[in-house]
Amino acid sequence: MKKVAVILSGCGYLDGTEITEAISTLIAIGQNGAEYKVFAPNKEVPETNHLTSQPTGQQRNVMQETARIARGDVQPVENLNAQDFDALAFPGGFGAALHLCNFAEKGSTGEIDAQVQRVVKEFHDSGKPIAAICIAPAIMALAFGNKGVNITIGDDTGTASELEKTGAKHSNCAVERYVVDTGNKIITTPAYMYGTAKPHQIFEGVSGAIKELLQMA
């Protein structure tokens, strides 16, 4: 049975993982006959109230919050070795651009979290495919911009042109579709980059991307 490592970044799209994207990923992995393990960075980050969209001044632990999605079964990213898996997946949410890299703050001059960087390089160097959802393709641009990686974050021209400064190529893409870079083995889908999309549309796009990921694995 193929195994997918899934890296999350909390629980809630404003300060962590976008929940529908994460659950769509986990459902699709099982529907395609594969299994998964969930990983997250073990760090404290600022909390956002999801009713008001305002910071609370409190902090939450990313791994602890991720455990709400993963029903307790989550490991720190340090424990993730590419040799144990066939593919890697990054659901989105602001957490992906805040805690897995700092694209939200620094744009195209941002850096990837050191452990996430190590993991992405391990999968890529061993020819294993990676899927990135919503804003998580920013991690792919920061990692593989110098290889001209082809990605999508939907049709937001501001974000797309910032991503292209890394050397990445951006393709517009509908919420139900995904973009494949065959040479780099990178699959991306825009999901809630379309903020008014419905959960079943998110599921359709993510489901297609994960099916492709597993075919490529």
Add this chain to the structure above:
Amino acid sequence: MKKVAVILSGCGYLDGTEITEAISTLIAIGQNGAEYKVFAPNKEVPETNHLTSQPTGQQRNVMQETARIARGDVQPVENLNAQDFDALAFPGGFGAALHLCNFAEKGSTGEIDAQVQRVVKEFHDSGKPIAAICIAPAIMALAFGNKGVNITIGDDTGTASELEKTGAKHSNCAVERYVVDTGNKIITTPAYMYGTAKPHQIFEGVSGAIKELLQMA
């Protein structure tokens, strides 16, 4: 377009809503051509660390945490009127047995939260169907035990016999299936009452239950 009211109870199965069950419900509503609004009780409840399964001694607000799943679009249960909707759905998680009723503490002698009780009665009295997932069928037993409502929570004999003390009838049911009480218009599916089930199995059971709910609506 048919409209479903979805009542959640937080974000995370130990102190709120089971996240995969909630997202499966929202995906299935859209896949069946319907739309939804999310509601939750506006109250403070004890927080549980989902890595350790231990109480933290802190509190969280149920509506604020529900907003993580609903991307900010959540109303207090007080604002929910059955006349605005065609059907009602309760995803599970311990939150359903802790914050929507007190079955977790008092079993068959428990009471339903006053506003949830009002809403359930409004839907039932106007002949509109209700779906309840995982442990949320306990709310159906407390509300309609005196009508001998037929429900499932899977195959846990202890919980089933406690529920039957209300007058409810329990039928064993696999995770991918659901039970229909046609007379009472109540649909139940066990979901994570099978603790080792996989997200795609949860989705299959919930998806079937929601399809039935919308056909009945």
